[in-house]
Amino acid sequence: MGKTKMTPEEMSAKLDAVLATHKGEGQKALMSTLQQAQGIYGYLPLPVQKKVAEALDLSVAEVYGVISFYSFFSLKPKGETVFTVCLGTACYVKGAQALLEKIEESIGVSSGDVTKDGKYSISACRCVGACGLAPVILVNEDVYGRLTPEELPAIIAKYKEAD
Amino acid sequence: MSMVNLTIDGVSVSVPATYTVLEAARKAGVKIPTLCYLKGVNVAGACRVCLVEIEKARALAAACVMPVSEGMVVHTNSPKVRATRKSTLEMILSDHNRDCLSCIRNRNCELQTLADEYSIRKITFEGEKSPSVYDDKSFSIVRDGSKCIKCGRCVAACNKQSIGVLSFLNRGFSTSIGPAYDVSMADAPCIYCGQCIIACPVGALHEKEESEKVWDAIQDPTKHVVMQVAPAVRAAIGEEFGLPYGTRVTGKLFAAMRRLGVDKLYDTNFGADLTIIEEGNELLNRINNGGVLPMITSCSPGWIRFCEFYYPEFIPNLSSCKSPHQMEGALIKSYYAEKKGIDPQTIVTVSVMPCTSKKTEASREQHQNTDGLRDVDIVLTTRELARMIREAGIDFCNLPDEGPDMDLMGEYTGAGVIFGATGGVMEAALRTVADILEDKDLPTFEYKSVRGVAAGIKEAELTLNGKQIRVAVAHSTASARKLLDSIREGTAPSYTFIEIMGCDGGCVCGGGQPQVPAQDLMDIDIRAERAKALYEEDTVMPERKSHKNAEIMKLYKDYLGEPNGHLAHELLHTHYSPREIYPDSLAE
Numbered sequence: 001m002g003k004t005k006m007t008p009e010e011m012s013a014k015l016d017a018v019l020a021t022h023k024g025e026g027q028k029a030l031m032s033t034l035q036q037a038q039g040i041y042g043y044l045p046l047p048v049q050k051k052v053a054e055a056l057d058l059s060v061a062e063v064y065g066v067i068s069f070y071s072f073f074s075l076k077p078k079g080e081t082v083f084t085v086c087l088g089t090a091c092y093v094k095g096a097q098a099l100l101e102k103i104e105e106s107i108g109v110s111s112g113d114v115t116k117d118g119k120y121s122i123s124a125c126r127c128v129g130a131c132g133l134a135p136v137i138l139v140n141e142d143v144y145g146r147l148t149p150e151e152l153p154a155i156i157a158k159y160k161e162a163d
Numbered sequence: 164m165s166m167v168n169l170t171i172d173g174v175s176v177s178v179p180a181t182y183t184v185l186e187a188a189r190k191a192g193v194k195i196p197t198l199c200y201l202k203g204v205n206v207a208g209a210c211r212v213c214l215v216e217i218e219k220a221r222a223l224a225a226a227c228v229m230p231v232s233e234g235m236v237v238h239t240n241s242p243k244v245r246a247t248r249k250s251t252l253e254m255i256l257s258d259h260n261r262d263c264l265s266c267i268r269n270r271n272c273e274l275q276t277l278a279d280e281y282s283i284r285k286i287t288f289e290g291e292k293s294p295s296v297y298d299d300k301s302f303s304i305v306r307d308g309s310k311c312i313k314c315g316r317c318v319a320a321c322n323k324q325s326i327g328v329l330s331f332l333n334r335g336f337s338t339s340i341g342p343a344y345d346v347s348m349a350d351a352p353c354i355y356c357g358q359c360i361i362a363c364p365v366g367a368l369h370e371k372e373e374s375e376k377v378w379d380a381i382q383d384p385t386k387h388v389v390m391q392v393a394p395a396v397r398a399a400i401g402e403e404f405g406l407p408y409g410t411r412v413t414g415k416l417f418a419a420m421r422r423l424g425v426d427k428l429y430d431t432n433f434g435a436d437l438t439i440i441e442e443g444n445e446l447l448n449r450i451n452n453g454g455v456l457p458m459i460t461s462c463s464p465g466w467i468r469f470c471e472f473y474y475p476e477f478i479p480n481l482s483s484c485k486s487p488h489q490m491e492g493a494l495i496k497s498y499y500a501e502k503k504g505i506d507p508q509t510i511v512t513v514s515v516m517p518c519t520s521k522k523t524e525a526s527r528e529q530h531q532n533t534d535g536l537r538d539v540d541i542v543l544t545t546r547e548l549a550r551m552i553r554e555a556g557i558d559f560c561n562l563p564d565e566g567p568d569m570d571l572m573g574e575y576t577g578a579g580v581i582f583g584a585t586g587g588v589m590e591a592a593l594r595t596v597a598d599i600l601e602d603k604d605l606p607t608f609e610y611k612s613v614r615g616v617a618a619g620i621k622e623a624e625l626t627l628n629g630k631q632i633r634v635a636v637a638h639s640t641a642s643a644r645k646l647l648d649s650i651r652e653g654t655a656p657s658y659t660f661i662e663i664m665g666c667d668g669g670c671v672c673g674g675g676q677p678q679v680p681a682q683d684l685m686d687i688d689i690r691a692e693r694a695k696a697l698y699e700e701d702t703v704m705p706e707r708k709s710h711k712n713a714e715i716m717k718l719y720k721d722y723l724g725e726p727n728g729h730l731a732h733e734l735l736h737t738h739y740s741p742r743e744i745y746p747d748s749l750a751e
Binding site: 045046047049050058059060061062063064065068069070075 | 328
């Protein structure tokens with residue numbers, strides 16, 4: 001989806017710039033720093049966690065603890081195209097599990113993982129706040145609601161073509 | 164101080180306005196049960212065991228975090244309070260591995276005590292147990308997640324040490340406590356101080372037990388078992404046998420160890436006296452020959468790991484001296500073996516220590532000789548020794564008073580004894596260094612400004628033979644961090660010599676010492692109680708300066724040669740190296 005890839009050096013420089021504005025700020029800056037770091041890297045690998053911990057004066061365990069608490073933070077790299085299936089109560093009741101399985105089957109990896117070529121990943125989340133549209137999936141930042149499994153192949157194909 | 168009047172269970176009390184309901188109740192003589200609360204460490208209001216009913220309040224309140232207010236009327240024993248506490252306990256127990264009979268904390272578990280006090284006879288909640296790990300990969304600390312009740316006391320204790328190896332991981336029912344990526348304690352940047360074990364109310368964190376190895380060695384007729392015991396143990400092990408906090412039980416301790424059947428029994432204080440001679444001379448060399456200053460003590464393996472992980476630039480400041488029990492172990496397998504005509508390969512050295520980090524220290528490869536013989540083969544904590552004494556059926560409290568074996572390495576001075584309290588190594592070193600620099604037997608040698616637990620960092624300045632010596636003492640790694648940061652930033656005065664102990668209060672409150680129930684810690688300062696026992700022993704010793712230890716002097720004359728000499732270096736000194744925090748490969 002049209003994101004230009006940064007080189008590792010560019011990502012590192014960008015992270016350093018973010019961290020420089022939060023030096024020693026501790027817990028209060030952790031959430032926003034992690035969000036920005038994930039925005040740069042697409043996920044939060046250990047070397048990034050260590051840099052964040054050092055800059056904010058926190059322990060790595062605490063940083064990891066916060067990442068593992070929130071499902072929107074990811075420890076694994078995401079694909080260039082990210083499928084997110086809402087498994088909140090309303091979507092679940094309306095059959096979101098079947099949507100999840102259908103996408104897993106069609107891209108060939110299970111929830112939480114990324115395809116070997118790094119192109120697609122899939123994850124589940126808890127409620128995107130669009131319960132009126134249940135069941136809901138997100139593809140990158142595009143929202144699709146009131147879906148049936150039958151409608152999925154066309155949507156998936158659209159993102160595959162965009163490659 | 165502004166005061167507040169309130170009524171608790173019909174008792175009127177007047178307390179400072181800063182008090183919580185829990186503290187006020189304590190003053191009114193009313194006991195409120197606690198579980199996650201640990202004075203000075205964890206005040207979270209998380210476990211809901213201390214709930215009380217407050218008139219006109221909307222709901223029950225957690226007494227440990229509820230501030231008092233004027234005219235408050237509190238009920239701690241209403242039917243509603245009892246029923247709520249009981250069902251809270253049942254819920255905690257429903258997700259707890261209830262193998263109490265084979266648990267290391269059997270009879271000494273705060274959750275078990277509460278289950279007893281609340282007459283829990285049946286757990287009505289059934290179902291899945293939350294996921295848990297069992298981690299016994301390190302030499303020092305075992306984590307048993309199945310026992311963990313997520314009270315957070317260990318997390319708070321580790322944070323109080325300014326280390327933060329333990330954190331809450333994941334969320335909801337899957338919440339667990341561990342290092343980043345839930346790696347083993349062996350792979351985490353943990354210093355093994357064991358303060359998490361001291362804080363744990365249940366059996367979720369404990370030392371790696373090694374007493375079976377000691378029993379095996381004692382039973383084996385081909386092995387010659389030499390046991391030594393650190394000063395801090397005598398100030399605390401009495402607690403394991405029901406004696407009051409701070410009871411000095413040196414005589415009974417030696418009597419009990421002898422009855423376990425060891426072949427030779429020594430006091431680590433001999434090694435402490437020897438450390439003073441080596442470290443004192445190292446300091447004088449550094450002062451006279453422009454060596455790296457300030458020199459920092461190296462007795463505390465928790466502090467050493469802290470330095471290697473978090474302040475590697477201070478490694479050149481560390482004294483190269485091994486810690487006292489390592490020195491003593493090295494000498495048992497060389498000097499002692501030679502003088503007694505015993506093959507060092509058959510000697511098993513056992514150290515009884517107030518410390519969990521010592522188990523890992525003894526396993527360092529720098530602490531074995533060229534034949535691969537370890538200075539110290541087995542390290543037991545104070546708690547493990549107490550368990551062995553119970554297992555042997557020894558009636559500790561009624562033992563006669565005995566002492567170490569008084570040959571070759573049995574003698575010790577008061578200077579060695581005080582090593583177990585914060586400031587003790589510094590004071591012991593000053594007693595010797597002052598005599599050397601002034602070239603006389605100084606009549607005043609008590610350095611009270613480096614004693615005590617009120618301040619995390621203590622300082623003293625003295626002039627000896629025209630030389631100005633400025634010293635500092637830090638206890639707990641949080642205080643060490645503060646002190647080292649001030650040196651790094653250049654805001655500290657130029658110190659000559661620094662003592663750092665990893666644990667708050669020094670070794671008397673090490674991670675291998677008996678756990679004190681959180682309820683008792685509300686009324687006493689255990690650091691001060693235990694230190695008193697050591698300073699008392701110091702005053703009754705015939706010699707109170709390490710260089711007056713006749714057996715040490717004989718050791719140099721007959722065997723080692725000069726302090727800091729060639730053989731002394733080979734046997735008694737060591738080196739350190741920086742350690743990497745969470746290597747990237749851990750996440751792969």
